Amino acid sequence: MDKLIITGNGAADGEVWASGAKNAALPILCATLLADEPVTIGNLPHLQDITTTLELLGRMGVEPVMGERMSIQLDGAQVKDCHAPYELVKKMRASILVLGPLLAHFGHADVSLPGGCAIGSRPVDLHIRGLEAMGAVIHVEGGYIRARVDGRLKGATIFFDTVTVTGTENLLMAATLASGTTVLENAAREPEVVDLAECLIKMGAKIRGHGSDTIVIEGVERLHGAYHDVMPDRIETGTFLVAAAVTRGRVRVRKTRADILEAVLAKLEEAGGKVSVGEDWIELDMQGRRPRAVNVRTAPYPAFPTDMQAQFVAMNAVAEGTSRVVETIFENRFMHVQELNRMGAKIALEGNTAVIEGVERLSGAPVMATDLRASASLVVAAMMAEGETLVDRIYHIDRGYECIEEKLQLLGARIRRIPG
Ligand SMILES: CC(=O)N[C@H]1[C@@H](OP(=O)(O)OP(=O)(O)OC[C@H]2O[C@@H](n3ccc(=O)[nH]c3=O)[C@H](O)[C@@H]2O)O[C@H](CO)[C@@H](O)[C@@H]1O
Numbered sequence: 001m002d003k004l005i006i007t008g009n010g011a012a013d014g015e016v017w018a019s020g021a022k023n024a025a026l027p028i029l030c031a032t033l034l035a036d037e038p039v040t041i042g043n044l045p046h047l048q049d050i051t052t053t054l055e056l057l058g059r060m061g062v063e064p065v066m067g068e069r070m071s072i073q074l075d076g077a078q079v080k081d082c083h084a085p086y087e088l089v090k091k092m093r094a095s096i097l098v099l100g101p102l103l104a105h106f107g108h109a110d111v112s113l114p115g116g117c118a119i120g121s122r123p124v125d126l127h128i129r130g131l132e133a134m135g136a137v138i139h140v141e142g143g144y145i146r147a148r149v150d151g152r153l154k155g156a157t158i159f160f161d162t163v164t165v166t167g168t169e170n171l172l173m174a175a176t177l178a179s180g181t182t183v184l185e186n187a188a189r190e191p192e193v194v195d196l197a198e199c200l201i202k203m204g205a206k207i208r209g210h211g212s213d214t215i216v217i218e219g220v221e222r223l224h225g226a227y228h229d230v231m232p233d234r235i236e237t238g239t240f241l242v243a244a245a246v247t248r249g250r251v252r253v254r255k256t257r258a259d260i261l262e263a264v265l266a267k268l269e270e271a272g273g274k275v276s277v278g279e280d281w282i283e284l285d286m287q288g289r290r291p292r293a294v295n296v297r298t299a300p301y302p303a304f305p306t307d308m309q310a311q312f313v314a315m316n317a318v319a320e321g322t323s324r325v326v327e328t329i330f331e332n333r334f335m336h337v338q339e340l341n342r343m344g345a346k347i348a349l350e351g352n353t354a355v356i357e358g359v360e361r362l363s364g365a366p367v368m369a370t371d372l373r374a375s376a377s378l379v380v381a382a383m384m385a386e387g388e389t390l391v392d393r394i395y396h397i398d399r400g401y402e403c404i405e406e407k408l409q410l411l412g413a414r415i416r417r418i419p420g
């Protein structure tokens with residue numbers, strides 16, 4: 001297992017670019033299963049989760065054709081086997097995103113149940129219930145979701161009890177090929193849902209209301225080929241900006257968008273950072289200043305994203321003052337707290353709230369990455385800690401951060417990978 005060694009050396013300073021968004025790329029790759037013709041996806045990030053998705057599509061018979069500038073062409077007409085096996089789904093929960101497309105296009109799908117993960121139980125009941133409302137017959141047996149439909153799925157009005165990102169995406173994709181109109185109410189408004197909808201529209205889908213909490217889809221008989229570039233990764237962008245805040249440095253992130261990061265940028269400004277924004281870049285300047293502690297409460301978009309919570313815990317750990325960070329989306333997303341405390345942070349957990357008393361300095365220590373964003377928070381904390389931090393189990397970070405050590409080196413970090 002690879003490890004990262006980081007020697008804290010003060011202020012991050014420099015420029016880096018944002019890669020394509022993992023959480024947009026994954027549903028979009030699955031959406032290619034809906035078309036009868038090749039669809040080309042550009043600006044794909046080079047990530048373990050993308051490799052896993054391509055392996056999953058490959059098992060179904062879809063052969064990826066690599067193109068220029070990180071693009072890949074996939075042809076849904078090649079599907080021979082509508083099966084997502086446990087050994088791949090367990091590596092990546094987002095594999096559940098093949099369920100809606102396979103069922104809508106081919107009338108059946110057998111997809112392993114994803115199960116829980118480090119951050120919480122993460123059920124998929126709302127995906128299943130929505131597809132049943134569209135006429136699918138679904139049995140969960142032997143750890144698999146076995147879904148069938150006679151003819152086409154039927155349009156339905158579906159109200160989500162809880163806002164779910166991949167649940168919205170699965171039903172949005174399924175509804176594109178259903179007969180009649182589907183209305184998704186209390187739908188997720190995340191920018192990645194919007195990016196998926198825009199790709200589907202290029203493929204011939206009829207969708208309106210994406211980006212609001214009511215999405216209306218008029219089903220069509222078939223979807224065709226298209227080209228789509230994946231949007232920039234707002235969480236990767238936010239992580240680099242937090243690295244500037246934690247280390248009292250200055251970082252400019254290029255090839256990104258400020259309009260989808262408003263809640264995060266507002267909190268960075270509240271922490272004392274000077275935020276500047278250009279057409280496709282964001283800069284955070286915290287040079288020579290200690291961040292001020294900020295309270296944070298995670299909630300669905302456009303509120304503060306749970307995927308930035310761990311990084312803000314790391315910032316608050318070295319900030320001036322005491323803060324409260326409330327996690328409302330996942331029941332167990334504080335695994336980074338005990339590792340940050342091993343580095344000298346003073347964080348207490350009270351149910352779904354981390355109470356953080358900022359300290360002047362952290363010190364390097366051996367720590368364990370437990371999930372994707374927890375790992376990012378440890379790396380960012382290590383950049384300002386005194387001495388050396390060894391981060392173990394970094395396969396988590398490779399799921400979601402492209403070339404993490406090369407990109408952080410561009411910002412002046414002393415970080416290297418030890419292949420294991
Ligand atoms: C690949 C991807 O895009 N992953 C993102 C997606 O995950 P994901 O789509 O899995 O997360 P959800 O939005 O579905 O989860 C939100 C909440 O709804 C609950 N729930 C969800 C589905 C369901 O059928 N029943 C149910 O109860 C979950 O347990 C959780 O408490 O959104 C999360 C919340 O922004 C992000 O942290 C993840 O990075």
Ligand SMILES: C=C(OP(=O)(O)O)C(=O)O
Pocket residue numbers: 023093094307372373400
């Ligand atoms: C939780 C995340 O991803 P996933 O839903 O793929 O586990 C994340 O991107 O922070």
